[in-house]
Amino acid sequence: MSDTQDSLTKKAPISPDGPAPDQAEGSLPAKRQAVLPDRRTFLTGIAGLLGTMAVSSCTWQEFFQQQFQRMTKKEIEQTVDRLQAEYKQKYGKDFVVGTESPIDGTLFGYALDIQRCIGCRRCVYGCVEENNQSRDPQIHYIRVLRFRDGNMDLEESNIYYDPEEVPEKGYYYMPVQCQHCANAPCTKVCPVRATWTEPDGLVVVDYNWCIGCRYCMAACPYMGRWFNFAEPVIPSDQVNPVTHYLGNRPRMRNVVEKCTFCIQRVRAGKYPKCVEVCPVGARKFGNLLDPNSEISTIIRTKRVFRLKEDLNTQPKFYYFFSI
């Protein structure tokens, strides 16, 4: 937004020896003279205009950019080049903005061992670093709810716990993030299709297409979506330059973002960051379509449940009990 605005309000420099003030008003011929600049004003004007365009050319491209799914291959390439240049300028690092497509025969699913989770919140911060979430104002995709033993009432849960040591006696923990619903209310309500489900089951957002109406936030039953109310701030030395267009590339202000199961990692055959950083291995991830994958085995053999299943959102995020 800020760069759009700047370039829109930026004016070509006005020559100091432009029309004299008395010429600008009064009779018609004088007015006409004022409109027709002399040669020097004209050249300065052109230079200024070209200068402005050079700085903001990407801005115009950004403004007229199509929705990601509608872009041609060439448009995608151009957009990626533009973004990489933009990020390089902003953060002084070489960025990769990947556009890897889903792999046939994959449907990603997630499972979390509720008995093993110790509530350390390493996943929360691993996620922030991996996915370039704004540090100020803070955005966390994962929220670890703490429940008193014997209770699973969301209204009684708490995310603001701060003990000396985890796990605490008498409590258990349940991390919640976007559940990548198969029947996702958030994508249904979006008026411009800025958010959709990819063939591999990942629910993604085209940050350049979102109009910021926040309808998806009202529709999500799991607090899966976050809005950048202000310009996101990520210190250059902390920014992760390995990104995906639909994932962790730096976002702009006033759009919605969310967990993508680390699309930039999982489409390259890696685990999501939260799976990798979990110190107790409570998090499992894999291909639901492969009957021999760990995730399929867990769903088949363990006692699993999904959050708010009565809403028919059909999450691809399973909670399970290992024993």
Add this chain to the structure above:
Amino acid sequence: MARFGFISEVGRRLAKGPTVYYAWVGILLILAATGIVAYTKQLQQGLIVTGMTSYVSWGFYIGNFTFLVGVAAAAVLLIIPAYLYDFGPIKDIVIVGEALAVSALAMCMMFVTADLGRPDRIWHLLPGLGILNLPRSMLGWDIVVLNGYMFLNLIIPGYILWQAYHEKPADMRFILPFILLSIPWAVSIHTVTAFIYNGLAARPFWNASILAPRFLASAFCSGPALVILLYQIVRKYSRFHVKDEALFKIAEMISIAMAINLFLLCAEFFKELYSDTHHLSPLQYLYVGLHGKGVLVSWIWFATAFNLVAFVIFIVPATRKNFATLNFGCVLTIVGIWIEKGMGLIIPGFIPAPLGEVWEYVPTTIELLVTIGVWSIGLLILTFILKIIVPIETGEFTQRTVASTRLGPSGVVA
């Protein structure tokens, strides 16, 4: 030439008026300018300047939007008796009602735009250029029906006034289909607006099938109440005259709508209180507070009291037919419904948040200023429309009068 005469006459009429007119327009212009400055600040800094959060993601703007859709829809209540039953006195009021609808719709559009994080991308909504997610998104449908309603409310009075300006009778064969269409359409705009909230399983407070009927019932209280007030102002400052009888008839309709509204509210209360599930929490937050938090509690009780007092005023013929009490009742209704259908509907939908947190919302000064600005622009639009259409209706401003003012005494164009 004639067209030029019309436009210059419009300009002349807008520029002239009694001192109160200048004062009124002046105040509105100042407030509108303040709103625009506040909105510029919001554009520069982002929605961070509002009180909204990822927990309460819609606030004052959407609250006002919801209320105003109701006002716009209420024009239908006036159309039905006027055209279907040919109830004379109301017919003249319809034009005023439609003027109100047009300005309310303009405000609605300004409010949703003010609420957008990226208004620069509004073109993404244009079918063809962008993508309008139909038939799935209720917001998409809302855009369709609101624009369609705007069109109907421009074409119907536009045509009638055009004919009046040329001193020709309106051809009912041409305009009747539009009038008939506007009735279900008015119902649809408020229904679709209700469905925006209604369809979200994540928000139990809105996810009750009673929501759309309640929307309509409350709209049929506040919209006509505004018309009653507006009409008295119009007839005070112009030669436009409609009998008291028509206003009392509208008041009678309001009393019925209020009875239905209160009944539906009781039905909702019963369901939530008796079943006593977690669905009760938002209602609890609204009326008594939740976990020690409840900024809306005093507001909603005021609104409830206002609505109850207004109901008594409207239901008793003596108070309904006395302008002092009637006007008081109208003001109570408007404020009461504005609170109930605005903040009282939107905010509790978000509280508690889906994972149980209770985060409150209070609009910031910038939000208040932008809101006042939008209302001022809307009232300016309304004032200007009325300033033009009322004299056309009364026959003071027609092609002939324009021609005669343009002719000097010797018959030469001045």
